[in-house]
Amino acid sequence: xxxxxxxxxxxxxxxxxxxxxxxxxxxxxxxxxxxxxxxxxxxxxxxxxxxxxxxxxxxxxxxxxxxxxxxxxxxxxxxxxxxxxxxxxxxxxxxxxxxxxxxxxxxxxxxxxxxxxxxxxxxxxxxxxxx
Numbered sequence: 001x002x003x004x005x006x007x008x009x010x011x012x013x014x015x016x017x018x019x020x021x022x023x024x025x026x027x028x029x030x031x032x033x034x035x036x037x038x039x040x041x042x043x044x045x046x047x048x049x050x051x052x053x054x055x056x057x058x059x060x061x062x063x064x065x066x067x068x069x070x071x072x073x074x075x076x077x078x079x080x081x082x083x084x085x086x087x088x089x090x091x092x093x094x095x096x097x098x099x100x101x102x103x104x105x106x107x108x109x110x111x112x113x114x115x116x117x118x119x120x121x122x123x124x125x126x127x128x129x130x131x
Contacts, residue, residue: 002131004047004076004079004080005038005039005040005046005047005048005062006047006048006062007048007061007062009048009131010038010048010049010050010060010061010062010131011060011061012131013048013050013057013060013127013128013131014050014057014059014060016127016130016131017050017052017056017057017124017127018056018057020123020127022119022120022123023055023120023123023124023127024055024056024057025055026055026116026119026120026123027052027054027055027117027120028054028055028056029055029116030055030116030117031054031055032052032054032055032117032120033052033053033054034051034052034069034070035049035050035051035052035066035067035068035069035070036049036050036051036052036068036069036070036071036072037049037050037063037066037068037070037071037072037105038050038072038073038079039063039071039072039073040073040074040075040076040079041073041074041075041102042073043073045063046063046068046071046072046073046104047062047063048060048061048062048063049061049062049063049064049066049068051066068105068106069105069106070103070105070106071103071104071105071106072101072102072103072104072106073101073102073103073104074095074100074101074102075100078095078100078101079128082125082128082129083125083128083129084129086122086123086125086126086128086129087122087125088122089112089118089122092112092121092122093112096108
């Protein structure tokens with residue numbers, strides 16, 4: 001298995017993202033475009049990045065200084081837990097308020113208030129475990 005958020009891992013994540021209709025198709029319906037980074041809390045920069053256009057992931061790999069819309073951070077242990085058992089909305093809310101997940105870039109509040117984004121966001125955790 002590739003190291004979490006490595007170039008190889010992110011490319012596998014991209015394939016899984018695009019193969020999951022509850023994620024890519026749902027985001028396509030709202031014209032979602034974003035550059036999303038993932039990494040570990042306490043590090044200066046994220047490790048991996050996923051570029052999404054109209055709901056579909058169009059590129060993925062190691063972070064290379066891209067301008068980001070979202071930068072999600074958590075401990076490696078926390079990411080592993082979510083990959084084994086994805087959080088629901090309540091679990092994600094608790095993780096946010098307890099700072100187990102941090103949004104270094106991006107507006108968590110705006111995202112969770114829009115069910116068209118919140119549902120797919122939760123779904124993204126379940127496909128991480130398959131990347």
